[in-house]
Amino acid sequence: MEHYLSLAVKAIFVENIVLAYFLGMCSFLAVSRRVETALGLGFAVIFVMSITAPTNWLIHEYLLKEGALSWISESLASVDLSFLNFLSFIAVIAAMVQLVEMVIDKYSQKLYTALGIFLPLIAVNCAILGSSLFLVEREYNLTESAVFGFSAGFGFFLAITAMSAIRTKLRYSNVPEGLRGLGLTMLVTGLMAMAFMSFSGISL
Amino acid sequence: MQETGTAPSTAQVVQPKEKLFSKKNKRTLSDPLSDNNPITLQVLGICSALAVTVQFNTALVMSLAVISVLSLSNVTISLLRNMIPSKIRIIVELAVVATLVVLVDQILKAYLYDISKRLSVFVGLIITNCIILGRAEAFALQNKPWPSFLDGLGNGMGYAAILLIVATGREILGSGSFFGIQLIPESFYAAGYENMGLMVLSPGAFILLGLIVWGQRMISKKFEEN
Numbered sequence: 001m002e003h004y005l006s007l008a009v010k011a012i013f014v015e016n017i018v019l020a021y022f023l024g025m026c027s028f029l030a031v032s033r034r035v036e037t038a039l040g041l042g043f044a045v046i047f048v049m050s051i052t053a054p055t056n057w058l059i060h061e062y063l064l065k066e067g068a069l070s071w072i073s074e075s076l077a078s079v080d081l082s083f084l085n086f087l088s089f090i091a092v093i094a095a096m097v098q099l100v101e102m103v104i105d106k107y108s109q110k111l112y113t114a115l116g117i118f119l120p121l122i123a124v125n126c127a128i129l130g131s132s133l134f135l136v137e138r139e140y141n142l143t144e145s146a147v148f149g150f151s152a153g154f155g156f157f158l159a160i161t162a163m164s165a166i167r168t169k170l171r172y173s174n175v176p177e178g179l180r181g182l183g184l185t186m187l188v189t190g191l192m193a194m195a196f197m198s199f200s201g202i203s204l
Numbered sequence: 205m206q207e208t209g210t211a212p213s214t215a216q217v218v219q220p221k222e223k224l225f226s227k228k229n230k231r232t233l234s235d236p237l238s239d240n241n242p243i244t245l246q247v248l249g250i251c252s253a254l255a256v257t258v259q260f261n262t263a264l265v266m267s268l269a270v271i272s273v274l275s276l277s278n279v280t281i282s283l284l285r286n287m288i289p290s291k292i293r294i295i296v297e298l299a300v301v302a303t304l305v306v307l308v309d310q311i312l313k314a315y316l317y318d319i320s321k322r323l324s325v326f327v328g329l330i331i332t333n334c335i336i337l338g339r340a341e342a343f344a345l346q347n348k349p350w351p352s353f354l355d356g357l358g359n360g361m362g363y364a365a366i367l368l369i370v371a372t373g374r375e376i377l378g379s380g381s382f383f384g385i386q387l388i389p390e391s392f393y394a395a396g397y398e399n400m401g402l403m404v405l406s407p408g409a410f411i412l413l414g415l416i417v418w419g420q421r422m423i424s425k426k427f428e429e430n
Contacts, residue, residue: 020406025250026334083310086328087302094295120294126332133325178421179414182247186414193407 004147011151013199017127018159019192024127028160029185038164040111041122042157044104046150048096049128053149055096056089056132057142064088089132090123097123127156162192233354236362242335243366244417245426249335254370254409256326260383263371265319269312269327271360273304274336278356280304281344288345297340298331305330335363366416373412378403 017023024045031041062068066080101120105112122128131152135145166188175184242248249270256266280300281288288296309327312320320327330336339359344352375381377400380388388397402408421427 022250022254022406022409023329025254026248029247029250083306086306086309086331087299090298090302090331091295094298123294123298123332126329129332130325130329133328137325176418177427179418180421180427182244183414183417183421186410186417190407190410190414193405193410194402197405197407 004143007144007147008151009199009202011148012155012158013196014202016155016159016193016196017131017152018156019189019196021130023130024125024156027122027125028156028163028189029182032160032164032167032185035161035164035168038160039157042160044100044122045125045127045156046153048093048100048122049131049153049156050146050150052089052093052096052128053131053135053152054142054146055092057135057140057145059088059092060085060136061142085133085136086129089129093128093132094123127152159192159196163189166192229351229354232351233358236355236358237365241362241366241420242338242359243363243413244420248338249333249363250413254406254413256323257367257371257374257409258378258404259322260368260371260375262319262322263367265312265316266323266326267360267364267367269308270330270333270335270363271357273301273308273330274339274360274363275353275356276304277301277336278339278344278352279349281340282347282349282352285345293341293345294337297337301336301340302331335359366413369416370409370412374403374408378408 011017015021018025018028027041032038060068060082062071064081064084066082067077068081069076069079097120100122101112131149134152135148140148163185167185170184170188179187236242243250256262277297277300281297284296284300305328308330309320312323312327339355343355347355372382375383376387380386380393380399388399400408403412
């Protein structure tokens, strides 16, 4: 249990997927103008990531890894399909995103219009593909992947919500005109990344 | 970007077909380098831009990979543009891009194994690099293959330019070297100079990019709302 807790803390704070690995920056910058939309996107990412991470782990473990196909027949034991990782992961993610889109469209029209173009673009949110690739690279097992998927999504949610709150406040300040928009957002993100780095001493 | 005014004045082409390097095509190629840079103005593709910039050579390899994937995917999607049903176009585009990225990844693993290990997951993440899908959606779906190729090349180079600037800054300030060659002499260190540890870590990249954006906005005088 402690092991999973420490994995979660690491994925949420110390190695925050946005602030330490720069993944999902595009939507992080574009959707963080208002707190409401940021919350919506954050939840959508948590949801998609918690499902895709274990699913992709299963696909990698039982279909694509070197020797993974040996459960079908012994003669396939030497087959290594891991070069298909990218293609199959992105297919799973795209399908999941389609599902989430349909659900949100049915139950919350307001959120659906607010998220606009960024909902289909979750499919190309680097954070989601990135977390799937990380769990292959770090050789997590199934439970670890599920925990990691959820916590990485939660880390994204935390970062984007905090950012949108800061940007709402910034609207009332007098910023040099060249720095408005992207420039200032990057600087603030840098400061936030520094703050999150101070968690790096924590281990459970 | 100023060269657009000097289109070749020799021998007007007889047929009305557009010239290979017409004014418009040149603009397509040169605009993304500064006026419409994919990273600083279109805000696309920042994800991978920062993670690979600790050292210059990884940034260079990453830039080449992105340029080749971007121009080839633009051409492919432009060739297929009349056959792709608009409802499933994202999936088709992703499949095209993913295939190209798998190729690039395999080539890197075969010839540049060290660097491909250091780039780790970020080669795979070219698939979800917003520049590539963004350009496919915004340009390749409406244009012929040749302009699409130029657009891909131009945007790829605009991306590479920012990537290399950030990488140069981070490597010199953070490790005191450039392209792996020691730049700051030992005597400096002896005199108490220290590398800026912040630049190697992620906040350094964010802050450096923020400053670059600021500088560029001041030069181009194109400001945005807060």
